Amino acid sequence: MWSSGRKKFLVLALVLVFGGAPACGAQTDQQAEDKNSRAAGDAGMTDHESMEEMHQTSSHDEAEGEAGEAKGEAEATGGVAATWAKIQTKRNEIEKLITTGKLDDIHEVAEGLPGLGENLVKESGDLDEARLRRVQGAAGQLANLADSLHDAADKGDAQTTEAEFKKLDGLLRVIEAQYPEGALSVTSPGSGAKETGEMESSHGGSGDGHDHARQNRRAKVDVPSNAQRIDVVASDFRFEPQEVVVRAGIPIALTLSNRGKNEHAWVIGARSEVHLHVPPGGQQTEVFTIEHPGEYRIACTVAGHEQLGMVGKIIVQ
Numbered sequence: 284m285w286s287s288g289r290k291k292f293l294v295l296a297l298v299l300v301f302g303g304a305p306a307c308g309a310q311t312d313q314q315a316e317d318k319n320s321r322a323a324g325d326a327g328m329t330d331h332e333s334m335e336e337m338h339q340t341s342s343h344d345e346a347e348g349e350a351g352e353a354k355g356e357a358e359a360t361g362g363v364a365a366t367w368a369k370i371q372t373k374r375n376e377i378e379k380l381i382t383t384g385k386l387d388d389i390h391e392v393a394e395g396l397p398g399l400g401e402n403l404v405k406e407s408g409d410l411d412e413a414r415l416r417r418v419q420g421a422a423g424q425l426a427n428l429a430d431s432l433h434d435a436a437d438k439g440d441a442q443t444t445e446a447e448f449k450k451l452d453g454l455l456r457v458i459e460a461q462y463p464e465g466a467l468s469v470t471s472p473g474s475g476a477k478e479t480g481e482m483e484s485s486h487g488g489s490g491d492g493h494d495h496a497r498q499n500r501r502a503k504v505d506v507p508s509n510a511q512r513i514d515v516v517a518s519d520f521r522f523e524p525q526e527v528v529v530r531a532g533i534p535i536a537l538t539l540s541n542r543g544k545n546e547h548a549w550v551i552g553a554r555s556e557v558h559l560h561v562p563p564g565g566q567q568t569e570v571f572t573i574e575h576p577g578e579y580r581i582a583c584t585v586a587g588h589e590q591l592g593m594v595g596k597i598i599v600q
Contacts, residue, residue: 363406367459367467370399374455377432381445389436389444397426403458414461417520417591421458424587428454453586460519460544504568510536517547517561520588522581525595531576538568548584551597558584573599 376392400422407418428451435443459467506512511533516523517540529535539549541561549559551573561567573579576599583593 363403363462364467366399366402366406370396370403370455373399374451377448377451380436381441381448384441386436386439386441386444390433393429393433393436396429397422400425407462410461418458418461420591421454421587424454424590425451450586453588456545457520457585457587457591504536504570506536506568506570507534510534510570513537515539515549517541517543517549517583517593519543519545520583520591520593522549522583522593522595525581527581527595527597529573529597529599531599532572532574534570534572536568536570538566540566545588546585547588547593548582550582550584552580573597576600 373392373395377389380386380389380392404415404419404422407415410418428447432444432447432451435447511529513527513529513535515527515537520543527537537549537559539547539559539561541547541563544563546560546562548561551557557569557571559567559569579597579599581595581597582589585593
C-alpha cells in the first residue's frame with residue numbers, strides 16, 4: 284500500500300506532467316506566432332524597401348533616357364551651321380534635278396525643306412528678336428514654297444519649277460542675311476577648311492528672277508530741273524521712309540540706296556515700269572510721273588522680302 288507521503292508526491296508529479304504541459308505548449312505556440320509575425324513584418328519591410336529601390340532605379344533610368352534622347356537630338360541636328368549645310372545640299376540637289384530634267388525626283392527632295400527650316404528656327408536662339416522673327420517668317424514661307432516647287436515639278440512644268448526655284452534662292456538669301464558672318468560655316472572633317480553657306484546658281488543673277496546685270500549697266504538718268512527729288516533707303520528689311528508724298532503730274536526723281544546685305548527692290552504696285560532694284564551698297568535713280576492722285580502700294584519684290592515687312596506707300600496729291 285502507498286504511504287501518504289508517496290501518494291502526495293505521485294499526485295504532484297501527475298499535475299506537473301498533465302496540467303503544466305498545455306500551458307507550456309500554449310506559451311510555445313504564442314512564441315512561434317510572435318516569431319512568425321516579426322518575420323512577416325521584416326519581409327513586408329524588405330518588400331517595401333525593394334519596391335522603393337526599384338522606383339528610384341526606374342526614375343534614374345528614365346532621367347538618363349531623357350537626357351540621352353535630348354543629347355541624341357542635339358547631335359542629330361548638329362547646330363545651326365550643320366542644318367544650314369543640309370538645306371544647301373537639298374537646294375543644290377533640286378538645282379541639279381532641274382538642270383538634268385529629272386523633275387519627278389524633286390518632290391522627295393523638297394519635302395525635307397520644311398523640317399529643316401523648323402530645326403533652323405529652334406537652333407537660332409542666339410539671334411536678336413528682330414532677326415529671329417525674320418528667320419521664323421522665312422522658315423514658314425519655306426514650307427509653302429516647297430509645296431509650290433514640288434507641285435510644279437509633279438506636273439512636269441519645267442518653267443514654273445524653275446521660277447519657284449528662283450524664289451527659293453531669294454528666300455534662302457533672306458535667311459542667310461540674318462546670321463553673323465561665319466555663323467553658317469561648318470568645318471570639313473579632316474580638312475581644317477570651312478564650307479560656307481553661300482549659294483551659287485547656274486541660272487544667272489542672284490536667283491530672284493531679276494536681271495541685275497542689266498540694271499547695273501543702265502546709263503546715268505537725266506533728272507528734269509522741276510523734278511520732285513525723293514531719297515529712299517532700303518535696309519534688311521524695311522524702307523525709310525515707308526511713306527512718300529508727291530504731287531500728281533510732276534516728274535519724280537526717286538533714288539533708292541541699299542544699305543542692307545541683300546539686294547532690294549522698290550516697286551509701285553502693278554506699275555512694272557517703275558521698278559528700282561539695287562545690290563548691297565548700290566544706288567539707283569528712276570524718273571517717272573504719276574498723273575492720277577491716290578495712294579499706291581510699295582513693295583520689295585525680292586522673294587520673301589515683302590512678307591518680312593518691306594512695304595510702304597506713295598501718296599499722290
